[in-house]
Amino acid sequence: MREVAIVGAGMTRFGELWKYSLRDMFVEAASGALHDAGADRLDSMYVGCMSGGQFVGQEHLGPLMADHLGMTGVAAVHVESACASGGVALRQAFMEVASGMSDLVLAAGIEKMNDGADVTNVLATAADQETEVYYGITFPGLYAMIARAHMQQYGTTEEDLAWVAVKNHKHGAMNEKAQFRREVTAEEVMSSSMVSEPLRLLHCSPVTDGAAAVLVCPLEMAKQFTDRPVKILASGLATGSMALADREDPAVLDSVQKSGERAYEMAGIGPRDVNVAEVHDCFTIAEICCTEALGFVEKGKGGPAAKEGFTALGGCIPVNTSGGLKSKGHPVGATGIAQTIEIFRQLRGEAGARQVENARIGLTQNMGGSGASSVVHIFEGV
Amino acid sequence: MPSPRYAREIPTRYRLEAGRCKGCGKVVYPARLVCPACRGRDFETVTLSRKGKVITSTVVHVPPDDFLMEAPYAMAVVETPEGARFMTQVVDCDPSTVLPGMDVALEFRLIRKEGKSGILCYGHKGVPVA
Numbered sequence: 001m002r003e004v005a006i007v008g009a010g011m012t013r014f015g016e017l018w019k020y021s022l023r024d025m026f027v028e029a030a031s032g033a034l035h036d037a038g039a040d041r042l043d044s045m046y047v048g049c050m051s052g053g054q055f056v057g058q059e060h061l062g063p064l065m066a067d068h069l070g071m072t073g074v075a076a077v078h079v080e081s082a083c084a085s086g087g088v089a090l091r092q093a094f095m096e097v098a099s100g101m102s103d104l105v106l107a108a109g110i111e112k113m114n115d116g117a118d119v120t121n122v123l124a125t126a127a128d129q130e131t132e133v134y135y136g137i138t139f140p141g142l143y144a145m146i147a148r149a150h151m152q153q154y155g156t157t158e159e160d161l162a163w164v165a166v167k168n169h170k171h172g173a174m175n176e177k178a179q180f181r182r183e184v185t186a187e188e189v190m191s192s193s194m195v196s197e198p199l200r201l202l203h204c205s206p207v208t209d210g211a212a213a214v215l216v217c218p219l220e221m222a223k224q225f226t227d228r229p230v231k232i233l234a235s236g237l238a239t240g241s242m243a244l245a246d247r248e249d250p251a252v253l254d255s256v257q258k259s260g261e262r263a264y265e266m267a268g269i270g271p272r273d274v275n276v277a278e279v280h281d282c283f284t285i286a287e288i289c290c291t292e293a294l295g296f297v298e299k300g301k302g303g304p305a306a307k308e309g310f311t312a313l314g315g316c317i318p319v320n321t322s323g324g325l326k327s328k329g330h331p332v333g334a335t336g337i338a339q340t341i342e343i344f345r346q347l348r349g350e351a352g353a354r355q356v357e358n359a360r361i362g363l364t365q366n367m368g369g370s371g372a373s374s375v376v377h378i379f380e381g382v
Numbered sequence: 383m384p385s386p387r388y389a390r391e392i393p394t395r396y397r398l399e400a401g402r403c404k405g406c407g408k409v410v411y412p413a414r415l416v417c418p419a420c421r422g423r424d425f426e427t428v429t430l431s432r433k434g435k436v437i438t439s440t441v442v443h444v445p446p447d448d449f450l451m452e453a454p455y456a457m458a459v460v461e462t463p464e465g466a467r468f469m470t471q472v473v474d475c476d477p478s479t480v481l482p483g484m485d486v487a488l489e490f491r492l493i494r495k496e497g498k499s500g501i502l503c504y505g506h507k508g509v510p511v512a
Contacts, residue, residue, distance in 0.1 A: 120446050130391065131412065132469050135493060135505065136442065136449040137457050144440035145459060152438070152482050194454075197441040197478070245459045245467040246418070250438050 001098040003219035005229035005382070008037025009341045011212035014329035015179040022049075022056050022112040023068045025211035029334075030069050030108055033213040037225040042215075043102035044075040048089030048109040049333035050082050054122040056115050065108070075102075082126035083282060085109060086212065086336025087366030087375035091235045093216050094377075103221060108213035109337035119207050123332070126369040128243040140204055140283065142244055142370040144196035147285035150251040151198065156288065156303035158198055162189035163307035164284035165202050165326055171313060172323020174353040177338075179208050179329030203284040208329030212337035214344065219382070228348045233269070233361075234378040236262030242372045253286075253371040256293035260365065263376040264295075271295035274317060274378070275359040276346045278339035280367035281324040287311075290365055291319060294376070313354065321346065321354045336366035340377065347381030385501055395505040398432065398488070400466050401425035411466035434460035434508065436484040437467060441477045448494050456480035460488070460508055472508035485511040 010032020012025045020028075026047070034040070047065050052058045062076035081088040086109025093107035113119055124133045127142060150156045166186050172178040189202040215225070222229035240255030241247050247254065264270055271294055279294065281287035288302035296317050297305050305311045311319035322328045322342035325335055343362035345351045360381055367374045393399040394412040401413035405422030411430060416423060439458040442449070449455065456477035461467045472480040473491070486508035493505040 118447065120444075124446065133446075134503070135457065135470050136445060136452070136455065137469055138442060138444065138446060140444065141440050141442045141457055145438040145457070148440060148482065149438040194441075194443045196443060199440075241418070243469070245437075245469050250459065 002100055004094050004097045004216055004232045005219040005222040006214045006216050006232065006340070006344055007222050007225035007229050008033045008039065008215040009213070009344050010036055011177060011338055011341055012210050013177050014208050014210040014331060014338070016114045017209040018114065020209065022052060022058060022110055023064065025112065025209065026065045026108060026110045027068050029211035029213040030065070030106055033106060033215045037215045039104060039215060039225060041104060042071055042074050042106050043104050044096055045106035045108065046089040046092045047076065047078045048085035048336060049078055049111060050080060050085050051122050051125065054125065055117045056112050081373045082368030083280070083332040084336060084366045084368035084373045084375050085333040086338070087364065087377065088237065088336070090214065090336060090340055090377060091237055091375055094232050094235050097216050097218055104215065104217050106213055106215055107337060108211065109334035110211040111331035111333040112209050113207045113331060114209050131243050131245065138196060140196040140199050143283040143285055144199045145244060146250055146289065146370065147198055150285060150288065153251055154300035154303065158190060159186060160288070160303035160307060161198070161203055161284040162186040164281060164287045165189045167306040167312050168281060168320050168324040168326040171321050171354060172327025175323045175328055178323045178327050179206055180327045199283055199285070205282045205325035205330035208331040210329060210331035210334045210338070212334045212341055214337060214340055229382055230344050230347045231380045231382050232377060233380050234263040234266035236260060236266065236376045238262060239373050240371050242369065244370050251289065253289045253293045253374070255371050255374040256290050256365060256367060259374040259376040260294040263378050267378040269361065269378065273361050274363045275361050276321060276343065276356040277317060277319050277363040277365070278322060278324070278342050279319055279365045280335070281320055281326050282330060282367070284326070286367070287319065287324065290367070294363070294365060313356065318356050321351065321356060336364065336375065339364040339366060343379050347379055385496070388496070388501065388503060396490070398430040398506060400428050400430050400464065402428045409464045409466045411468055428464060430462045430464055430466055432488040433511070434462040434486055434488060436472070436480060436482050436486060437461050438482055439472070439480045458508060460486060470506060470508055472510065475510045479510070487511055
């Protein structure tokens with residue numbers, strides 16, 4: 001396998017982008033990544049998107065996006081793994097370059113959620129239609145059940161959950177790309193309207209439009225494009241039971257643990273070697289479960305990590321310095337690439353007020369459904 | 383949900399038919415072709431008891447459109463004595479009382495409607511045991 005590096009990144013602002021279509025957002029992000037690297041050609045591209053078909057009635061996104069980027073002719077394909085689509089697009093690009101098949105590959109993530117689709121129903125297609133959605137469960141409902149199981153088993157409190165939102169909004173307030181650039185207090189979180197007990201509105205990531213793209217190439221070619229490439233040390237992908245009811249312990253995300261173990265093994269490092277991480281906080285409880293599954297905290301002890309500052313900027317392992325899905329926004333298919341861009345910036349020392357000092361190793365974890373798929377990447381600044 | 387699919391799922395939803403793996407004894411509900419525990423393919427049909435215990439739960443305040451009239455409603459993962467677990471609503475009670483450990487009976491109920499003029503879709507809901 002060849003060593004692979006990221007040499008350029010581009011993304012749109014995240015938010016309700018009424019004036020931009022799915023293709024507009026893609027072109028802005030992809031052009032940004034190409035421009036960032038000073039590249040004017042591509043061998044191939046992967047477009048991560050959860051559901052162009054249901055959100056805007058558009059499939060066949062590979063050729064469409066290549067066409068609009070002025071790159072008709074390049075190999076281009078759409079990849080889907082629900083909210084992990086972006087992370088999986090990066091994995092595909094990584095493998096294609098590592099294998100030697102291509103040199104310059106774009107990994108993009110896109111989603112247009114504010115064009116009038118019934119978002120609750122579209123997102124629910126990432127759950128099991130026959131055994132879960134049929135009976136009236138929603139995505140916040142599934143994570144609420146995970147939260148209640150975690151509270152029941154490990155004593156995690158509503159305040160613990162609230163502090164994940166407080167921490168991530170504090171980080172996101174410093175991110176010019178974030179959908180919600182403002183801080184919230186634990187009291188505001190705990191008195192926001194109820195969505196699915198025990199999760200309230202401010203425990204949930206928002207409905208977001210956005211796109212993000214990175215350009216990857218062999219490490220040995222990277223200096224042609226940038227002085228500060230970021231090496232992809234490892235990629236781990238794993239699946240878990242689709243339905244929450246089929247999991248022995250509903251408070252444990254098996255796929256996250258497995259994808260993390262695979263990535264750590266490939267990188268030859270452990271969780272203590274990671275300086276900064278972006279994890280999939282689609283709901284506050286998800287960050288708690290993911291930091292446990294990735295080994296940043298002990299199993300069952302992730303609850304107080306945000307409040308105690310362990311996972312905050314300046315803490316032992318800063319998590320979601322971008323603001324996370326919670327504050328930065330969660331255009332589902334774009335999230336995995338946006339996480340990658342935050343780590344890319346951190347490892348190049350370009351994160352401004354959010355910069356983690358001396359960050360050398362970074363990790364991203366991007367999850368699909370209620371944890372049925374998870375993809376972890378580990379990066380090193382070079 | 384399109385009607386042909388609904389008809390196919392009647393044994394599962396109406397009769398609570400599950401599969402018991404003849405290799406390892408795992409009960410899977412709904413029945414599957416391959417055992418998720420041992421990959422065995424030889425199953426016998428078992429009918430689940432119409433009772434169970436709540437493993438975890440929530441109260442849905444922001445529902446999908448098809449369930450607007452019912453919110454807020456309790457939903458739970460329920461485990462039957464055979465070891466099968468499934469997601470369902472728990473009704474006929476204050477939804478905030480539906481918590482892990484609660485014993486429920488499983489009753490045949492209307493679950494949803496297939497649009498304004500479509501078929502009525504049935505299944506089982508939990509009802510707290512007095």
